[in-house]
Amino acid sequence: MSTGIGESLRTAREDRGRSVEDVAQVLRMRSDYVRALEDERFEVFGGEIYAKGFLRNYAAELGLDPQPLLEQYRREHGDQLATVGLVGSSATSRPSPRSAPPPWIAWVLVAVVVIAGLAFIGSLGSGRTPPQAGQDPTTAPPAPVQEEPTEEPEDGTDAGEEEPEPEPEPEPEPTFDGVEVLLALEESSWMRVTIDGSIAFEQTVPAGETLPFEGQDEVRVRLGNAGGVRAQVNGEEVESLGARGQVVEVVFTADGVETA
Template structure:
């Protein structure tokens, strides 16, 4: 059932003579994400905090007042989810002013992690079965050392009975993740400086409710002026906030994960 949010976005875009690809380029999003907003497939964004951020950013890009759309979203889509209207979390507590808050629906990467765990568990079980075969019982009878044959002068030395050990085949390396897809969801106003592969691409105050996407090949470094007010998603994995509320933190994000700069 349509709430009218998608129709409002699509009509505003078409009135400006813009395609979904044009809007996606201006927002630094994928065209599929723009279409998901216009088709009200908000579940594609992995949680309310991300969906509301993308919705606000798209409305502002189209010159619309985002507040009526956000109010409709809360009333029609997130009415049963306290994450849509819950107060922000106090630093390090995990509990908002109004009581405990529930995390939004987990992103799709969790399913892949579970599949990986199941596969690894199966391989470990097979290895355990293969190694559980009891070795042959060594004889308790003492064995006499073999008597060296008499030296026959120029007799040829004994040929080795076994060939050289064949080297084990190396394990196939795991291919690293390609590139960086970073999403910053603002739960409070925060100044930020974002450096992508050595070039500063963003340096200003971002407002509460915004969701900012950044893409890189090797490294994206972010200096947060209010680390507890920004939720980070890296290549589909929700990393939470990089620090407590009000703290200044600088973090580097690579295809392999995150580290403090």
């Protein structure tokens, strides 16, 4: 169910004459992530913190205030939880007393019984008297018609039954052959990101941001506050990068995660 978040993003982008690919390039995001935000497919990001970070970045890039969209995101999830909590409450599950049926229903039932009895008696009186023994009947009973057996189709399906049309196969999710890293900041942290040997990013990032990075062989990240940063590599959540305030250097590859 649409909440209006995706429509607001799509309308703002189109009003500014920008394409999905243009926004994706500026934000260093994959274009399918931009489409996922506009279609409100937040489960693509693998976690609420990553979805809200990308939502904040996208709204800011379009010149929108991210807070109303984030509040709408929180309300949507909160409403779902509230609905689940009310289902089992005693206040809403208590049955209401039933009122007695109106008296005219009894007269209708009596009339139905009388009509059914008269119909049954009439059917007995209209039956024919069977012929006595030794007397030929006026007409011979019709010979039974032998039905020809129907041939079953060789494929085992019933005759006349149409085969159901095969359902279309779902489109495969886009894959990335190299190393894709998502960094979500729960707390502010300085970081330097080196992709395949070249420094691609170096600055202090505030809390709430989500940053994507892609490389062919490795993505090396040096953090000033490892405990305040969560990470995904190729869609898999990394358990921990370090403690709060700890300076660490982590190397992400297609084979896994290593501490330098």
